[in-house]
Amino acid sequence: GRSCGSSGRYVFIPPAGFRRALRFLAAVYNWQTLFFENGTAAFERDDKRAHNAKGQRIKQLEEKLQKKNEVVAELIEEHVQLRKELGEL
Numbered sequence: 001g002r003s004c005g006s007s008g009r010y011v012f013i014p015p016a017g018f019r020r021a022l023r024f025l026a027a028v029y030n031w032q033t034l035f036f037e038n039g040t041a042a043f044e045r046d047d048k049r050a051h052n053a054k055g056q057r058i059k060q061l062e063e064k065l066q067k068k069n070e071v072v073a074e075l076i077e078e079h080v081q082l083r084k085e086l087g088e089l
Helices: 015-085
Strands: 002-004 009-011
Touching: none
Parallel strands: none
Antiparallel strands: 002 009
16 A cells, blocks of 8 residues: 555555546546647637637628729719710710
């Protein structure tokens, strides 16, 4: 056995308890390994969601800008046509 502290007493760990402790430590080690190898993936999901939201916002703004450009083009075309009809061009 092992001595514990300065009292000189020995601590007996039953085999089943020892095996259970080893399984627990192995599980903790495995969890820790998985976390350090793949932990960033948990944070990437939020980044991807934010990136997708930004992408959607950019797409909406581009569509809105395209519509405005079309309206301005139509107005300029009508203005030019009116000036032609009035003989200004």
